[in-house]
Amino acid sequence: MAEKVTIATVARHARVSRQTVSNVLNAPHIVREETRLRVQDAISALGYRANQAARQMRTGRSRLIAARIEPTRDGINGSVLDRFLHGLTETADAAGYRVLLYTATDDEREIATYDDLLGTYELDAFVLVGTKYGDPRTAWLAGRDVPFVTFGRPWDALDAHPWVDVDGAAGTAQATRHLLASGHRRIAFIGWPLGSGVGDDRRAGWRDALRAAGVDPTGLHRETEDGIAEGERLMRDLLVSVAPTAVVCASDSLALGALQAIRGTDPPVSVIGFDDTPVAAAVGLASVSQPLGEAAARCVDLLTGVLDGNHETPTHVLLQPALALRHTA
Amino acid sequence: MAEKVTIATVARHARVSRQTVSNVLNAPHIVREETRLRVQDAISALGYRANQAARQMRTGRSRLIAARIEPTRDGINGSVLDRFLHGLTETADAAGYRVLLYTATDDEREIATYDDLLGTYELDAFVLVGTKYGDPRTAWLAGRDVPFVTFGRPWDALDAHPWVDVDGAAGTAQATRHLLASGHRRIAFIGWPLGSGVGDDRRAGWRDALRAAGVDPTGLHRETEDGIAEGERLMRDLLVSVAPTAVVCASDSLALGALQAIRGTDPPVSVIGFDDTPVAAAVGLASVSQPLGEAAARCVDLLTGVLDGNHETPTHVLLQPALALRHTA
DNA sequence: TATCCAGATTGGATCGTTCAAGATGGCGAG
DNA sequence: CTCGCCATCTTGAACGATCCAATCTGGATA
The missing domain is CATH 3.40.50.2300 (Response regulator)
Incomplete structure (x- = not known):
């Protein structure tokens, strides 16, 4: 059974003191080059690893x-x-x-x-x-x-x-601009109830992008708790009331619901989700991807x-x- | 600024030695009831928490x-x-x-x-x-x-x-028996290349369940690396060559691919995946769920x-x- | 040759806990 | 009365690292 390798073992092996080994590890610049290399060699030869518990006890930091x-x-x-x-x-x-x-x-x-x-x-x-x-x-x-x-x-x-x-507003704005560039005008938004920072931010991106293109966003958005069923419900509502040609959603869950609601529409309603989850990739849903x-x-x-x-x-x-x-x- | 609370602080407060406090924590049965309670009180009064680094240094265990x-x-x-x-x-x-x-x-x-x-x-x-x-x-x-x-x-x-x-064979067997009970006979299997323990196990469950029902599984299975595209490809192959009415897959990825391949078949080919991933739940894919x-x-x-x-x-x-x-x- | 200085190295103390061994006190048996 | 024993509690040392202060070294300078 191999002995436990401590800083003292390394010190003996390199014929220096414990403190010098410690300096090589924590303040290499104050140790003479030759000594430093000798210590480094001893460290790798012995496979020494500083014990975190002991270090922590002295420094108060656990890493x-x-x-x-x-x-x-x-x-x-x-x-x-x-x-x-x-x-x-x-x-x-x-x-x-x-x-x-x-x-x-x-x-x-x-x-x-x-x-x-x-x-x-x-x-x-x-x-x-x-x-x-x-x-x-x-x-x-x-x-x-x-x-x-x-x-x-x-x-x-x-x-x-x-x-x-991650700039959610920039994400939904980018999605909206992509849809505008594809010729869409009635672009709806399905998001979360007012008052959640993230949700409001994502809605603002969509709204501002529409306004910048001269489209009035009034009446084109719906709010609900997150979920597939909720997304589907609101999308059906939107289809009936404002007949959008595209929709941007605050999450992939909502977007998946929207996808189910638009099944069979012709021409197909475009859908863009948010988060680029594996589900989105699997079903071919366009989505805003966070780095x-x-x-x-x-x-x-x-x-x-x-x-x-x-x-x-x-x-x-x-x-x-x-x-x-x-x-x- | 509050002082750091150590075992010595607790000891002073309860008018016992450090070791007695340690015993209360690690071997309560050797401490007299009355003393133990006094120490416990001191511990909660001071909000003492044993320092893991120090403990680890002595015991060699990090928890x-x-x-x-x-x-x-x-x-x-x-x-x-x-x-x-x-x-x-x-x-x-x-x-x-x-x-x-x-x-x-x-x-x-x-x-x-x-x-x-x-x-x-x-x-x-x-x-x-x-x-x-x-x-x-x-x-x-x-x-x-x-x-x-x-x-x-x-x-x-x-x-x-x-x-x-998790007993994968039992899972695919259960899936297969469910399909048999629904009247299916030509139940195919899409799995991974021979030689992976998990994959072979899942295939065995399907094969044995079929045999137990008197169905010959020969020719009804295909193997490939995991992936949606791969699942779709093999399912198309199966549809052409053996026209199964149902398929059990070794993973949800393969099953999703299979789902794409059977789109529009009538009557619909049944598909069961494995792992019960969120994707499966989202698209309504039946799947074997691991606890x-x-x-x-x-x-x-x-x-x-x-x-x-x-x-x-x-x-x-x-x-x-x-x-x-x-x-x- | 003596002195000084900067830089490198050394020994001792310390962090908070547990282990090992020793001290204390009460009680029953011889 | 003395001894030993048990239960309970206390004391000193150790785990392995870093910090601190003191010491050593060698070269430059007076």
Whole structure:
């Protein structure tokens, strides 16, 4: 059985002191080149790896980032989180951090989990996906000076904390302009009830694009909770009342419902969804695609900026989505 | 600024020694009732939480479990992993463990990651999703006596290590029997190339169910790599050559392809997929559903059994899937 | 040759917990 | 009365890293 390799083993092997080995790892510039190489050789020869627990005990930093994994609500948009988490894990790894998962069923429990994670694991930072108006979680974290980033803007106070987001309005605007360029004029919108930041933003993109083209959006939009059945219902309503030739939706779920409602229309009504989920790709639904890997990477950038004390980095990042065209548009 | 609450703070507050506090936490039975309650009170009054890094340094255990998050390959079956991970996080949490994510692009790098995670974070265990014949990862882990569980049987040696799996053959058999009961006789199967444990198992379920009903399965099956386009191609081939009235598929991707191929057939060819992904639910595809939350829970059970030294627990768990009937079958 | 200085290296203390061994006190048996 | 035992609690050391302050080294300068 191999002995456990500690910093002392490396020191003996390289005939230097523990502190010199530590310096090679944490402040290489203050060690003479020759010595540094000798230590490096010893490290790789012995397969030494710094023990994180010991390091953490002294420095108070765990190099751990927490992210929440949600219980796949409707399953369709769940894959967005999945892709984001993968990107997060990959980028965090490159920056020397690891991602720890947690779950929580409500805000209160989630905050209790923060407390626990901070107390027992001394987490360095949190990544929250999605926030709402007056979110108690961000308030709690900010109140304790815990570093965190949200994927999704804090709609009530843009400067409240660092965030990364995708420009939803730009996405729906791009979708709308594509439809306008294809000759459509009566372009409807199916979205979420007023008052959700994300939903209002996506609707605004559609509305502004129509107005910019001289089309009056009045009466062309409908609102509902997210879901396939809801999308289908509203689309049928739209077909009867305003007979649109195309529709932009706030989510792929709504768009899938819309697709079912327009089956058999001639000429076919064009449909564009939002999120470019695997379902959209599978059924050929055109959709606005969010750069999730990029978003995750920028979240890590912001966090490492804060954690490594570099306060010069920007704290807000707004990314542009892309339109994934398929046969429904 | 509040002082950091350590075990010494609690000890002073309860007028006992550090060790007694430690005993209250780790071996309550050796502490006198009265003392124990006094310590408990101090703990909750001060909001004390044991520092994991310090504990780990002494005990060598991190209470951390690693799981791999994959780069959503075709996106459709990716959600299976997603649901599994959520279940894992939830159950691990209840057992006092946390889930750490990692990624890797190939086996060699994955093993390097194991080495790193074990060396720097002293991970307690790994959960691997899916294994293949002669998997170098499981061999590496087993060779080092690292506790791990796989979700998916090791097809070449069932006793090699603890595993949890879903009985794929039972799932396809159930699907096939449902179709037989609906009056179908020429029930085809679209699966993966021979030699993959999972694929062969799912095909066997279909074949045996047909034979049990006195139907000769010869010529009724096709094999291909996973994918929508592949499923469509093979279904067209089947329609031309053997004109099946129903088809069971080894995955939802293949089934979606099959759905496209049969569009317009009359009477409609029945299709049943596998995995019950969100896509299947969205398009109304009947599918075999795996109990992923349950599978994750049993993985945690097996691990804690090994980690807490209870070698009496069974090391293999085979769960039964359920058939999610929708309008395609 | 003595002095100084900057840079490299060293030993000791420390983080918060658990382990191993020792101290205390009460009680019953010899 | 003394001894030993058990239950309970306390003390010192250790885990493996980093921080801090002190010491060493070699070359330049007086």
